[in-house]
Amino acid sequence: MPPNSSSSPISPKDVVLTRRQIEGLIADGKTIVIVDGKALKVDAWLEYHPGGDKSIRHVVGRDATDEVDGFHSLETRQRMASFQIGRVEGRWKNFLPPIQGGRFRPYTVETELLTQSDNSAESNSDSDSESTSAPGTPIFDAAERSNLTRRSARGGLQLRESSSVSSMSSISSFERKPTPKLSHMDARTQEEIELDLNKYPPLDPTTQDEIVRCYRQLGQLIHAEGLYQCHYTDYMTELCRYALLFSLCLVFLRLGWYSLSGLFLGLFWHQLVFTAHDAGHMGITHNFVYDTVIGVVIADFLGGLSIGWWKRNHNVHHIVTNSPEHDPDIQHIPFLAISHRFFESLRSTFYDRVMTYDSVAKYAVRYQHLLYYPLLMLGRFNLYVLSWEFLLRGLGPRKGSAWWHRWFEVAGHVFFWTWFGYGIVYRSIPDAYGRFVFVMISHMVTGPLHVQITLSHFAMSTADLGIHESFPQKMLRTTMDVDCPAWLDFLHGGLQFQAIHHLYPRIPRHNLRRTQKLVQDFCDEVGIPYALYGFVDGNKQVVGRLADVARQAAILAQCQRTVAKEGLAAGH
Numbered sequence: 001m002p003p004n005s006s007s008s009p010i011s012p013k014d015v016v017l018t019r020r021q022i023e024g025l026i027a028d029g030k031t032i033v034i035v036d037g038k039a040l041k042v043d044a045w046l047e048y049h050p051g052g053d054k055s056i057r058h059v060v061g062r063d064a065t066d067e068v069d070g071f072h073s074l075e076t077r078q079r080m081a082s083f084q085i086g087r088v089e090g091r092w093k094n095f096l097p098p099i100q101g102g103r104f105r106p107y108t109v110e111t112e113l114l115t116q117s118d119n120s121a122e123s124n125s126d127s128d129s130e131s132t133s134a135p136g137t138p139i140f141d142a143a144e145r146s147n148l149t150r151r152s153a154r155g156g157l158q159l160r161e162s163s164s165v166s167s168m169s170s171i172s173s174f175e176r177k178p179t180p181k182l183s184h185m186d187a188r189t190q191e192e193i194e195l196d197l198n199k200y201p202p203l204d205p206t207t208q209d210e211i212v213r214c215y216r217q218l219g220q221l222i223h224a225e226g227l228y229q230c231h232y233t234d235y236m237t238e239l240c241r242y243a244l245l246f247s248l249c250l251v252f253l254r255l256g257w258y259s260l261s262g263l264f265l266g267l268f269w270h271q272l273v274f275t276a277h278d279a280g281h282m283g284i285t286h287n288f289v290y291d292t293v294i295g296v297v298i299a300d301f302l303g304g305l306s307i308g309w310w311k312r313n314h315n316v317h318h319i320v321t322n323s324p325e326h327d328p329d330i331q332h333i334p335f336l337a338i339s340h341r342f343f344e345s346l347r348s349t350f351y352d353r354v355m356t357y358d359s360v361a362k363y364a365v366r367y368q369h370l371l372y373y374p375l376l377m378l379g380r381f382n383l384y385v386l387s388w389e390f391l392l393r394g395l396g397p398r399k400g401s402a403w404w405h406r407w408f409e410v411a412g413h414v415f416f417w418t419w420f421g422y423g424i425v426y427r428s429i430p431d432a433y434g435r436f437v438f439v440m441i442s443h444m445v446t447g448p449l450h451v452q453i454t455l456s457h458f459a460m461s462t463a464d465l466g467i468h469e470s471f472p473q474k475m476l477r478t479t480m481d482v483d484c485p486a487w488l489d490f491l492h493g494g495l496q497f498q499a500i501h502h503l504y505p506r507i508p509r510h511n512l513r514r515t516q517k518l519v520q521d522f523c524d525e526v527g528i529p530y531a532l533y534g535f536v537d538g539n540k541q542v543v544g545r546l547a548d549v550a551r552q553a554a555i556l557a558q559c560q561r562t563v564a565k566e567g568l569a570a571g572h
Contacts, residue, residue, distance in 0.1 A: 017086040024107020025062050034063045034092050040083040048400030052312035058319045061095030061240040062065025066471040068242025070430035070505050099349050158513050192463040201527050208470040211526045215472040216524045227515050230508040272298050281505045300412025306387035308396040308405050322462045322478035334361030336368050339462040340552045366554050369547040377447035422572040456498035477503040480531035482538050
C-alpha cells in the first residue's frame with residue numbers, strides 16, 4: 001500500500017497480507033494461523049498452550065476459525081487479538097501445514113518479481129501448499145477431482161458440479177500424463193477416497209462454504225437454546241453415583257470380598273472418566289482454572305491418569321480425526337491397525353517416530369479382530385505408562401497460565417498411588433493372589449470404556465480428502481454416534497454422541513441428546529450422512545473393519561512370501 005502522509009499511520013493489525021506473504025512467513029519458520037480473517041502469529045504461544053503445541057501446528061496456514069471457536073471460550077478468543085499481525089481479504093485458501101509435509105516458498109521482492117507471471121494461473125489453479133507442500137500423486141490428485149452433483153434429502157441445498165481447486169493444475173497434469181500403475185495398497189487408498197467423494201458433498205468452495213455457513217448458523221442456534229449452559233443438578237446425581245460405587249468398593253474390601261471390591265472400584269473409575277472428559281473440554285463451568293482443577297482431581301488424584309496428557313493427545317485427535325499419520329487415538333501399532341496404510345510403517349507426527357510394521361505387528365494385526373476386546377480390557381495399564389511419560393518428560397506447558405498443571409498432577413499421582421497402591425492393594429489385601437485378582441478385575445472392568453471410545457471412530461473413514469474439506473464435514477465423515485435409550489445415557493456418559501461432540505466440543509454432555517435433533521436437521525440440510533448405529537451394530541462395524549484390515553495383512557504377507565520365494569528361485 002503506498003504511503004499517505006495525509007492519513008494517520010495504519011495499525012499493523014490492519015495491514016492486508018497476501019497469500020504469498022503469509023506463505024513466506026511460514027517458510028521462515030513462523031507459525032501463522034488464520035482466524036476470522038485475521039492473521040495470527042502464535043509462535044510465542046506454542047510453549048504456553050495448555051492443549052499442547054501439536055494441535056496448533058496442525059492448523060498452520062489454514063483457516064482455523066471453526067476449530068478455534070469450538071475449543072475456546074469467548075474470553076480466550078478475545079485474547080488472541082494480541083497475536084494479530086495483519087488481516088486477509090476474501091476467501092482464504094488453505095495451505096498444507098508444515099507438520100503434515102507442507103513445503104513453502106520464501107518471500108522476497110526478487111523472488112516475487114520472478115513469479116509475477118504465475119498470478120494469472122493462480123486464479124484458475126489454487127497454487128496452495130499442495131503444489132508447494134506435497135508432491136503430486138495420482139491418489140491425491142484424484143481426491144481433489146470432485147465432479148459430483150447431488151441434492152440433500154430435503155432438497156434445500158443444491159450441491160453443484162465443480163471443477164477441482166487443486167494446485168498447479170494438478171488435475172490437468174493428471175489427465176495429460178499417463179497414470180503410473182498403482183500398487184495394491186495405493187489402489188486401496190484411492191478406492192477409499194473415491195468412495196468418500198461419492199458419499200459426501202463435493203469439495204468445491206461453494207459447497208464447502210455453504211456447509212460452514214449452516215454449521216455456524218447452527219452454533220448460534222445452540223447458544224440461543226441455552227445448550228451451552230451446564231445444569232449442575234445433573235452433576236449432583238453423578239456425585240451420588242460415584243459415592244455409592246466407591247462406598248461399595250470399601251464395604252466389600254472390608255468384608256474380604258476382593259473380587260467384588262475390585263468390580264465396584266472399576267465401575268467407579270469408568271464413571272469418573274466421563275466427568276474428567278467434560279472438565280478437559282471446559283464443559284462444566286466453562287472456566288479454565290475451575291475446570292482444570294476438577295479434571296486433575298478426578299483424573300489424577302482419583303484415577304491415576306494425567307489429564308494433561310489427555311488434553312495434549314485429545315486436542316490433536318479433534319483436529320486431525322482418524323488420520324493414520326497424525327491422530328494418536330488410532331495409532332496402536334503393533335497390536336491394532338484400522339487402515340491398510342499402517343502397513344507402510346508410517347511416521348507419527350504426534351509421537352515423532354516411525355510406527356514400524358514389524359514382525360510383531362504383522363502377526364498381531366492378522367488376528368486383531370479376535371484380540372480387540374482382550375486388548376481393550378488391559379487398556380488402562382497403557383494409560384498409566386502414557387501419563388507417566390507425559391509428566392516425567394515435562395511435555396506439558398512449563399510457562400504461562402498452565403505452568404502449575406504439571407506439579408499439581410504430580411501431586412495427584414503421589415496421592416493416587418498412596419491411597420490405591422499402598423492403602424488398598426498393599427495394606428488392605430493380605431496375600432499376593434488376592435492383590436493380583438483385585439488389580440486385574442478393577443482394571444479389566446474399565447474395558448467397556450475403551451470400547452466406547454474406539455467405537456466412535458474405528459469403523460469410520462480414514463481417507464484424506466485434502467485441505468479443502470470443511471471442519472464440520474470432516475468431523476461427521478470420521479465419527480459415528482451410538483443410538484441408545486435415554487435411560488442408558490449414564491452408562492455411555494456422552495460418548496454415544498461423539499459426532500455431535502466433535503462438532504461442538506464444549507457443549508455439556510447432559511445437553512447432547514437435546515442437541516442431536518438439531519445436528520440431524522443440519523446434516524439433512526447440507527447433505528452430509530449422519531452415522532448412527534446401535535451399540536451392537538456399531539461393534540459389528542468395528543470388528544468388521546478390523547477383520548477386513550486383518551485379511552489385507554494376511555494377503556500382503558502371502559504376497560511377500562511369494563515374492564521372496566521367486567527371488568530366491570531366480571537367484572539359483
